[in-house]
Amino acid sequence: MFTNSKLTKSVRLAFAVGAASTALTTFTVNAQETSADQQSVEKISVTGSRIQKANLVSASPVVEISAEDIAVSGVTRIEDLLNDMPQIFGGQTSGTANGATGTATVDLRNLGSNRTLTLVNGRRMPSGSPLAGGTGGDVNQIPAGLVERIEVLTGGASATYGSDAVAGVVNFILKDDFEGVQFDYQHSFYQHDNDNAFMQGLAADSGFDFANGSVKDGHANDFSVLLGANTADGRGNVTMYASYRNIQAVSQSSRDYSACAVSGSPLGCVGSGTIAEGRITDFGLNGVADPDVNLGNTTSYDFKVQGDQFVPRDGTTYNYGPLNYFQRPDVRKTFGALGHYDINDNHTVYAEVNFMDNRSVAQIAPSGAFFVTTTLDCANPLLSQQQFDVTCGANGLTTDDVLGNAYIGRRNVEGNPRQDDLRHTSFRGVVGARGFINDNWSYDIFANYGTTSFIQTYRNELSITRIGRAFDAVSDPDTGEAVCRSAIPDANGVVVDAACVPWNVFSSDSVTQEALDYVTLPLFARGDVETTQVSGYVAGDLTDLGVIVPGTSTGVNVVVGFERREETLDFEPDQGFESGDGAGQGGPTLGVSGGFTVEELFTEANIPLVQDVDFMQELNLELAYRYSDYSTDKSTNTYKYAADWKVNDDVRVRASFQRAVRAGNVRELFRAQSLGLFNMNNDPCAADADGNIEFTREQCINTGLSGAAYDAGGAPSNPAGQYNQITGGNPDLDPEESDTVSYGIVFSPSDMPGFSLALDYFDIDVTGAIGGVSSEFIIRECGTTGNEEFCSLINRGGSGSLWLGQDSVTSTDINLGFFATAGVDFDAAYEFGIGDMGDIKLNLVGTFLTKWDQKNTPSSDVVDCLGKWDRSICGVDTAGPTPELRYNLRTTWISPWDVTVTGTMRYVDGTDELNGGDNAVSLKSKTYFDLTGNWNAFENASFRLGVNNLFDVEPQVIGNAPAGSANGNVFPGPYDVLGRYVFMGVSVSY
Secondary structure (H helix, E strand, O other): OEEOOOOOOEOOOOOOOOOOEEOOOOOEOOOOOOHHHHHOOOOEOOOOOOOOEOOOOOOOOEEEEEHHHHHHHOOOOHHHHHHOOOOEEEOOOOOOOOOOOOOOOEEEOOOOHHHEEEEEOOEEOOEOOOOOOOOOEOHHHOOHHHEEEEEEEEOOOHHHHOOOOOOEEEEEEEOOOOOEEEEEEEEEEEEEEEOOHHHHHHHHHOOOOOOOEEEEEEEEEEEEEEEEEEOOOOOEEEEEEEEEEEEOOEEHHHOHHHOOEEEOOOOEEEOEOOOOOOEEEOOOOOOOOOOOOOOOOOOOOEEEEEOOEEEEOOOOOEOOOOOOEEEOOEEEEEEEEEEEEEOOOOEEEEEEEEEEEEEEEEEEOOOEEEOOOOOEEOOOOOOOHHHHHHOOHHHOOOOOOEEOOOEEEEEOOOOOOEEEEEEEEEEEEEEEEEEEOOOOEEEEEEEEEEEEEEEEEEEOOEEHHHHHHHHOEEEOOOOOOEEEHHHOOOOOOOOOOOOOOOOOOOOOOOOOHHHHHHHEOOEEEEEEEEEEEEEEEEEEEOHHHOOOOOOOOOOOEEEEEEEEEEEEEEEEEOHHHHHOOEOOOOOOOOOEEEEEEEEEEEEEEEEEEEEEEOOEEEEEEEEEEEEEEEOOOOEEEEEEEEEEEEOOOOEEEEEEEEEEEEOOOHHHHHOOOEEEEEEOOOOOOEEOOOOOEOOOHHHHHHOOOOHHHHHOOEEOOOOOOEEEEEEOOOOOOOOEEEEEEEEEEEEOOOOOOOEEEEEEEEEEEEEOOEEEOOHHHHHHHHHHHOOHHHHOOEEOOOOOOOOOOOOEEEOOEEEOOEEEEEEEEEEEEEEEEOHHHOEEEEEEEEEEEEEEEEEOOOOOOOEEOOOEEOOOOOOOOOOOOEOOEEEEEEEEEEOOOOEEEEEEEEEEOOEEEOOOHHHOOEEOOEEEEEEEEEEEEEOOEEEEEEEEOOOOOOOOOOOOOOEOOEEOOEOOOOOOOOOEEEEEEEEEEO
16 A cells, blocks of 8 residues: 655665555655654665665655555556556556557656656666657566555656656665565456447447447456575575566457547547548549649549449548557566675675566558549549549540549558557666765665667558559550559560559459558568666765764765766668558658767755754755766756755655756657658648638638638648648757756644645746647647748648648757646545554545646747647647646555455546637546455465446547547546456465
């Protein structure tokens, strides 16, 4: 269970002092003290500082999650537990499908996972993946059964730990002194009652299938074993572990609220314009009186294939949602060892070895021909006479002509869904020595090496080049059969592609396996990331040297250290990825190769200022400073000021100011520019379903749309709500900076034993933040202001679109404006006995946000994202909801019969849509109830059974949900989206 611990592990002994037991979420370090316990501890350390402190708790709030909390939660994925904490927002999760990296990252304060530093035993984890979005530490590498506790320090900590600790630090403390054998097994699954009449009605009205009744899926099995033994002389210990986890996929077809993609107001089923039947259209371009876009055609058309006929499409779309994964399948294997040996009473050597192999598959709808060709040869032998008549004939063309503005779309329904097979294999090794130089001085020196190897196999993709050739059919001069033009000799006798097979999308049920084999393009990529950290420091108590403030009995404590870190990243996609030939990739995926080194000097000091006076039993000042010199010709200075004031035994007050930095990572510095997709409800220069265009004629001209195109009905609209953007790195990026101010009070009244209350205010401002300006923001700023800074980044091309071909918005990384968030963390805990019925533990913990501002560029306005959700503008890693209030309330009954029952209430506040206008959608608040029972049945065996989301609370459906952060019309990160989570497990130890 969570504990309000004020102490972390002793340098010499595994020692923790617990305050009140707490709930399944964040818990602030408590200032409640027991003098006898304090006197027994000579030196302790606290996350957020390397000072070995005598009888002093942290001046910054530190959250702790214990091994018992993990067991009670029933999770097999650490990120699921962390995402339930009020301070943490969902980054990469198991519910991410389109855009998944196969990793699990932590996002403190919604500032982005790359601004949260992830540690193992106080040392850095390597980057989780060379893929975009995966550069944060991958907590998949952490087996839940090995975790002794998790410490979370929110707010800047760069002066202590270096770059990336802008939002804070998550430190996984692993068991390293275990004796015996422990085996743990858990089975879990989801259960949901599909009874959403509204969504079932929408699907039925559109002719789509939908789930109905009870479903049980997403089964997971998790095995782990822990072995440990002391050395014969009692001076050392080796703890070894191994785990295996297998999680089954959940598809969106299994939930009625994801039976179809929804959009509009009122909501309705929509889908992709690339349909299963096959489609040919001019997107309204024919007849436009503009020489740049009119190729002489006069009749506009939008047809689908029915038999061998072209008939009006009449709004037909493809329901791409059901095949997408709601939960990715996942197989993970871990093993490793931790050991330490006391050479003598003062010196210890230690080592850690961790290995993980994790494979996950993201699945989305089949690929297809996404309108990648622009013309149609009127002599194509696959065309029926009717098809020729309504296209070429209607425009006055003959079989000697080519029809322009002819865009062909066809979903590859005969093939299989696209599958992104993502495999990460990581290794981490640590060797070090720590100990005491004398009674006042200690040291710790270590080398930490981590690497992650990545293999990606993207299956069932189609080739743009081969699609174009397979569509371009002619009559074989010898046989009269339809063949690819590229498969017969040209005028010079050259055969461009003898393997080409015509892809007959002009007649129903005429696609051959040979054609599919030809147009299919498997894609492959590999990559590696490496982190090497060498660090050492000495810590000293200067009391005996007389460095002491008059009137105090404890002298100044100091730390002085040096660190060198090297990070490299290599990502090598194959030619198919790099060329952008994958039809459903949205553009090229380019390789990245680079690295940097940083050398750092750091120091800390703890100065007792006042002791044992009225209303000031203790007043302590903490100082920290770090200088960092990067090989990219950048240098940074980070520092901390903190004060801890113990008023009396009942009240403690604390405050701090911290300057933190984040230097650009290898991807941000060195990746090439490439074309990809972004989500937007509708191009503001395209007509909506009612024929209305949001922007004025002048505003659309600002964005590059011709006046004639505006008059003719506006820009081409994308029914899927996905548009092209160019993103890329920037080697001239400056490190971003953040300032964190926090202050709080901890109240633990001596006349009310077992009760504690902690309130901590925080304010974090990130300036010069590294990132790309939102493409939608660029469009809107250009349209409304005409500012060339933004308008120059928009390329509509001849079609006037932002999604056909290379038409796009440029959004590369820069040091942009700022992010700012502020709020109050609260934690109230109370433990009391109920006679011979045992004990009750209550805990209420949460975060109330008072600010979440974002400024995309130095010249743009501040966007207030507090209490909002958004498709693209608000947010850092991914757009998503930023609720004002999140809290968890837990009640635990510890019975006298070896049974513990825990009930938890989790609350997420409602949010309003940013810039939603008349069609804005408000996400309602959600309350979840969890119930868990633990039974210590035998001396060496215990059983657990639990249900999270006991009442099967459904997620709220939103239209045109933002890609990446949303999936299946809902947000998987902050909400429970699959129904009840049922788990049962057993733990046996010897």
